[in-house]
Amino acid sequence: MALAFVATACLLAACAGTDVVDTAAGAAAPLAFIVVRHAEKVDDSRDPDLSASGQARADALAAQLRDVPLVAAWTSAFARTRQTGLAAATAHGLQLHEYDAAMPAADLAAMLREAHSHGTVLVVGHSNTVPGIVAALCDCHVDPIDDTIYGGRYDIDHDADGRPHLRIGAF
Numbered sequence: 001m002a003l004a005f006v007a008t009a010c011l012l013a014a015c016a017g018t019d020v021v022d023t024a025a026g027a028a029a030p031l032a033f034i035v036v037r038h039a040e041k042v043d044d045s046r047d048p049d050l051s052a053s054g055q056a057r058a059d060a061l062a063a064q065l066r067d068v069p070l071v072a073a074w075t076s077a078f079a080r081t082r083q084t085g086l087a088a089a090t091a092h093g094l095q096l097h098e099y100d101a102a103m104p105a106a107d108l109a110a111m112l113r114e115a116h117s118h119g120t121v122l123v124v125g126h127s128n129t130v131p132g133i134v135a136a137l138c139d140c141h142v143d144p145i146d147d148t149i150y151g152g153r154y155d156i157d158h159d160a161d162g163r164p165h166l167r168i169g170a171f
Contacts (some may be wrong), residue, residue, distance in 0.1 A: 029069040032120045033112065033137050033156040036061065036171060037130045038080040040150050050083045057151060061171040062087035064153075070094065071119030074112065076101035076126065085124040101125070105132030112137070130154070138164040 039061075040054035050058060065088045073089035074097045075081035082096055089096050099108055112121060125133055127149070131142040134154045145152060155167040 029119045030158050031113070031116060031118055032158065033123060033154075034065070034068070034120060035123045035125065035130055035134050035137065035154040035156070036084065037127055037145055037150060037152055038078070038084040038124055041080045047079050049079050054080070054150070055083065057171065058084045058087050061153075062091050064171050065120075065122065066091060069119045070122060072097055072116055073122040073124070074099050075124040076129075078126075081124040081126070085122055088122055099123075101129055105129065105136040108133060109136035134166065138166045140164070140166055142166075 038050070038054075039057035040051045041048040042051045042054075061084065070088065070092040071094075073085045073092075073094050075085045077098055078101065081101075082098075085096055099111070103111075108123075112123065123133060127145040127147045130152070131144055134140075134142045134156065138154075138156045142154070151170045153169045153171045155169065157165050157167070159165060
């Protein structure tokens with residue numbers, strides 16, 4: 001009986017240690033940003049919801065980010081950006097943070113850097129804001145996004161010297 005108790009105590013200690021290590025690893029993750037344009041919308045009205053294909057794309061983004069150390073998710077106040085970021089935020093136990101879509105990109109980038117010192121931050125924007133946000137976060141040139149194109153993903157990582165590196169992909 002005493003042996004079973006010791007074995008159980010060791011197992012619990014090992015599990016607790018794993019949780020602490022995982023948490024510490026997430027806290028130690030360098031600052032990174034993933035910036036995406038919202039997914040497909042139902043129409044061209046001022047504040048439309050996502051279409052069925054847009055919701056599927058938002059779910060695909062959440063699946064892609066499942067193992068990413070996401071520490072925050074930021075969206076504009078529009079339904080389509082909130083709906084794009086919601087599944088990823090929820091999967092990580094995060095609430096969505098809101099930013100003003102009219103905020104200059106350099107100001108938004110400064111605010112994001114001030115608010116976060118580690119981990120990965122998801123930012124969901126619009127075709128006319130994402131290029132500026134990415135450019136401000138990576139100090140690089142980013143081509144405009146055609147209003148009919150969805151699914152672009154911009155990952156901005158930082159090397160050991162703090163220099164940003166941009167990778168462009170899809171979700």
